[in-house]
Amino acid sequence: MTMVPMNSAQVSRYGMVAITLHWVIAIGILMLIGMGLIMDHVSLDPMCVFQLYQLHKSIGITVLMLVCLRVGWRLTHAAPPLPDSMPVRERQMAHLAHLALYGLQVILPLSGWAMVSVSVLGIPTVLFGTVPWPDLPVLATLQNKGPVEAVLKGFHHWAAWTLAVLIILHVAAVLRHVFILRDSVSGRMLPWLASASRHKRWKN
Ligand code: HEM
Numbered sequence: 512m513t514m515v516p517m518n519s520a521q522v523s524r525y526g527m528v529a530i531t532l533h534w535v536i537a538i539g540i541l542m543l544i545g546m547g548l549i550m551d552h553v554s555l556d557p558m559c560v561f562q563l564y565q566l567h568k569s570i571g572i573t574v575l576m577l578v579c580l581r582v583g584w585r586l587t588h589a590a591p592p593l594p595d596s597m598p599v600r601e602r603q604m605a606h607l608a609h610l611a612l613y614g615l616q617v618i619l620p621l622s623g624w625a626m627v628s629v630s631v632l633g634i635p636t637v638l639f640g641t642v643p644w645p646d647l648p649v650l651a652t653l654q655n656k657g658p659v660e661a662v663l664k665g666f667h668h669w670a671a672w673t674l675a676v677l678i679i680l681h682v683a684a685v686l687r688h689v690f691i692l693r694d695s696v697s698g699r700m701l702p703w704l705a706s707a708s709r710h711k712r713w714k715n
């Protein structure tokens with residue numbers, strides 16, 4: 512068996528690290544959006560509300576850390592090339608959509624962190640009930656926090672629902688690749704195909 516190092520032209524799918532980060536972050540974000548819906552629309556007893564907010568903050572900060580890792584990984588590891596059959600306009604749209612998804616994945620948890628840093632209630636963030644998490648330095652010492660908190664709440668709200676819409680479009684695009692175009696794109700982010708194709712790559 513000859514071992515041939517891969518270059519970006521040979522790689523037709525994402526690697527295991529990119530796939531793992533994509534799915535762990537995706538699950539985290541879907542949970543956070545679900546929690547956001549409950550926080551907004553379900554009346555719970557105050558203790559449950561407190562615990563839900565703490566869990567939301569804990570998962571949100573964890574997502575922020577994983578997204579930083581993911582961005583670093585992506586900047587140092589090229590994405591697999593898209594199929595030649597894909598029209599230029601669609602490639603551009605895909606890149607733009609992925610860029611927007613990355614942007615919101617960074618901005619959204621940052622805005623949440625900023626929001627709790629200026630909270631007039633001043634409730635500390637303790638990740639999963641064990642690790643104290645600091646407020647953002649400058650914001651935590653502001654004199655008049657109320658108006659800044661209101662702006663950040665509005666921003667977090669709109670950024671979250673923009674991300675939700677983008678995720679729906681993203682999933683719709685994937686389903687189009689699965690059921691209409693029937694090309695290789697839909698399988699590029701699936702873990703169980705990754706190991707099989709790595710085996711194939713290293714064999715020839
Ligand atoms: C829930 C939040 C999600 C976010 C934030 C997200 C984000 C992203 C991003 C940024 C990329 C581009 C990766 C890169 O080139 O570096 C990507 C690719 C991909 N995602 Fe998602 N995703 C999410 C959910 C999903 C879901 C639910 C599916 C399955 C239906 C999915 C399937 C895919 C596939 C197949 C690709 C590869 C597309 C390609 O190769 O061009 N994603 N995702």
Ligand code: HEM
Pocket residue numbers: 540543544546547548550551564567568569570571572574575616619620621622623624626627636664667668671672674
């Ligand atoms: C990708 C990460 C995140 C997502 C997808 C997300 C999503 C959401 C959603 C959908 C809501 C409900 C918004 C509304 O309808 O008004 C919400 C509210 C909230 N989020 Fe996040 N969030 C994230 C990260 C964070 C982080 C990191 C923190 C803090 C450390 C945070 C703190 C909060 C708080 C305090 C609220 C309640 C705001 C209010 O009282 O109006 N979030 N989030």
